[in-house]
Amino acid sequence: MPRLVMKFGGTSVANIERIRNVARHVERERAAGADIAVVVSAMAGKTNELVGWCDEAAKNCDRREYDAVISSGEQVTAGLLAIVLQGMGIPARSWQGWQIPILTSNAHGTARIEHVADAAILEGFSKRGEVAVIAGFQGLCKETGRIATLGRGGSDTSAVAVAAAVGADRCDIYTDVDGVYTTDPRIVPKARRLDRVAFEEMLEMASLGAKVLHVRSVEFAMIHKVKTFVRSSFDDPANPRQGTLICDEEDIVESQIVTGIAFSRDEAQITLRQVADHPGVAAAIFMPLAEAGVNVDMIIQVASEDSGTTDMTFTVSAADFDRTRAILEKVKSQIGFESLHGATDVVKISAIGVGMRSHPGVAARAFKALAEKGINIRAITTSEIKFSVLIEAAYTELAVRTLHSLYGLDKA
C-alpha cells in the first residue's frame, strides 16, 4: 500500500471548520488507497499567544520550559483532527513527539530531529488501518527526557522526517498557496507556479527569502530523498489543483537556467570606514561576531592603498543589527576603525537555478539589466547555482520584476 505524509500549517487548522476541511483531504487520499500520517501545526495564533505568555513571564526564559509551554499548541490540533476523522468514520489517533518517539538534540527551542521511530505508526497502519495524526514542531530530547521544539516552521521538518522514517512515497505540504512560484506573485503578477523544483534550488530559495518552506525541512528532504509536494489546503478537497513537486534534479526534464527570483528584506548593512589595513583585521572584526552567534552574509572590502586603511562592508540579518553594532563598538579599539555606518533600508535579491552550473555569464546579464534601470548594486555574492545582489530597498519591486523578465520567467 502506498504511504503518504500530509502536513497542514496553522492557517489550515485555524478552527474546527478548517480542521474538517483538512480531514476531507485526508479522506480523499485514504479512499485512493494510501496509508496516511498527518502532521499538524498549532491553530493559527496559538503559538504567538503561548510565546507572548513566556515573554511576559520572564525575559530570556529557560528554553526547556518555553518548549513545554509552546509544544501544547500542536498537541491540541492533533487531538482535534483525530476526533474529526473518527467522527467521519476514519480510524485515527493522535501522537505527541514523546509517544512515537521523535528523538531530538538538546538544543531546546531549535532542536534537530535525530531519529523518528517508525514501529508504532506502522503498526497503526497495518493492524488498525489507522491514520496517525502527529503533533508537528516537537520531539523528545533524548538527553533531558523533555519536550524539545524545532523552531518556527519546524512542522515542515517533522513531516519530512516522518516521511523519511516510514518510507513514504510522498510528503505533501499543504500551505496557503498552491505551490512554489518563480517569485512572490504579490510583487510580480506574472509569476508562474513551478511544476517541479530541484531540492538544491528549493534549498537556496528558502534560504534566500522564499517563505513557502522551512529551510531545514528542504535540507532533510534533500538528504533523505523525500519527494515533497507543496500544494494548497484551501482547494476543494474533492478536486484539488496541482502543486509543486520538489525532487531530484534528474527528475526535472525541462530545466531553465534560472528557476526563481527570491528576495529578503530581513537584511542590514554595516560599513566600517578607514579600518587599519593589516593582516588579521578581518578576524578581529568577524571573530567576535561569530562568537556571539551573528551570521555574516555578504562581505566587501575596498582598500584605499594610499592611506593604509580599508572600508569593510558586510550584511547581517536585520534582527542582529543592533547587537552587531554594539559588539563592534566594544571592540573598536582592537580593530581600529574610524566610524561605523549602518543601514536597514536594503534588500537582498537572488536568482536561483541549477542551470547556472552550465551557463556562465548569467549574473553579468543581471548586473547590466539592473544598471540600465538605474539600480545601484551595493554588494554581490555568488555560488554554483545562485547569485545575490544587495540593493536599496526602494527598488525591490523594480529589481525583482526586471530579473523575472530577464530570465524568461514571466507567464505568457
Next chain:
Amino acid sequence: MPRLVMKFGGTSVANIERIRNVARHVERERAAGADIAVVVSAMAGKTNELVGWCDEAAKNCDRREYDAVISSGEQVTAGLLAIVLQGMGIPARSWQGWQIPILTSNAHGTARIEHVADAAILEGFSKRGEVAVIAGFQGLCKETGRIATLGRGGSDTSAVAVAAAVGADRCDIYTDVDGVYTTDPRIVPKARRLDRVAFEEMLEMASLGAKVLHVRSVEFAMIHKVKTFVRSSFDDPANPRQGTLICDEEDIVESQIVTGIAFSRDEAQITLRQVADHPGVAAAIFMPLAEAGVNVDMIIQVASEDSGTTDMTFTVSAADFDRTRAILEKVKSQIGFESLHGATDVVKISAIGVGMRSHPGVAARAFKALAEKGINIRAITTSEIKFSVLIEAAYTELAVRTLHSLYGLDKA
C-alpha cells in the same frame, strides 16, 4: 527539611500577573525552609475553550483524544510558573504527568490515580533545591501509554496524591475562598470559617454540595492521612490569613455536634404513582437505572394497603433527570405503574458533624425547626455523621439559615 505541596486553581493562575502572585506564595514557603511541589490547574477559561473545540469536532468524542487535547491547559500553566519562579531566582522545573510519571487507570476523562513515582521529584529537592511544578488533573494511563485526565476538579486530587507520594507534611489547596465555612457565606452572612474539619465531615460536605474541594481529593487525603489546608490564593503572599485544616478527627479538640450545613440544587425528584406492590418491584425500578449509571439517592416508598399499590419517590441528580424518565417509560410495562411525576425545583439540605455519632436526636430537632417555618420535607436520608432533607427549592435560604442558627453555627 519539611515538605509541602501547594495547589493553585484556575482563577489563581488566570494570567501572568496572578501566576507571579502564586510564585510569591511559593517564595514565602521556600524561604521558611520547605521543599516544595506545586500543582497547578489550567488558566481560567482555557479548559472550557478546549472542551468546546472537542464538542464542536464530534459528538461524544473519543475520550483518549479528548484527554490529549484538554490536558494541554495544565501543561502550559506549569511551564509558565516554572519560568516565573526561575525569573525570581528560584530553581524550578515543570513536570507533566507522563514525565513523573503519575500512573492512572484507563478510564480516560475520569481516570483514577494509581501510583505517583516520587524519585524524580525528591531528586530535584535534594540535588538541586528545585521546586517541582506539576501539571495537575492528569497522568499517564499505564495500559494505553497515553495521557489520561482525572475529571473536573482533578487537580485537587493530583495535589493530594503527590503529597502522599512524597510524604509531604501538608498539602495546601489555594482557592478563591479563605477556607471551609460552616455554610455558603453568600446565603448565610453569619457563616463562620472553620479552623479544622475532620476528613469524614469534609467528605460528606463535598459530596453534599460544598464546592470548595473535589470529593475524590478528600477521599484520597483521608485514606492517606494527608493533612490538607484550604486557604486563599488572593491573600497578600507576605501576610497570608488562616485557612481551614482538614485532618483526623482526633486532631480536633473542640468538636461541635454539627460542623456545617451543605446544600445541593443539583437534585431532581421522581415519583411513580400506583406501582403494583409485589416483591421485586424495587429491583424492577432501580436495576435499569443502575445499569445506565444513574445514581439514585433518597428513596421513599408509601404503600396504600387497600389498593395493593405503592407510591415510590426517589431523587437523582438534575443532570440525569431526562434520562431517568426515558428509561422508566421504556420499562413501564415491566414495572407496572400508573403515572410518573418529576420535579427539579427541589434542593437537598444536609447537616454534617462527627458529633452526631454520640448525640441522638440531632435530626429530629431539625425536622421540628423546619416545620415551624412551614417548610415541607419531601424526603429524608440519614447516616452516621449527617442527615439530609429534600425540600422545595424556594425555601433553600430559609432552611439553610434556620439549621445554621439551630446548631449554633452563627458567628457572634
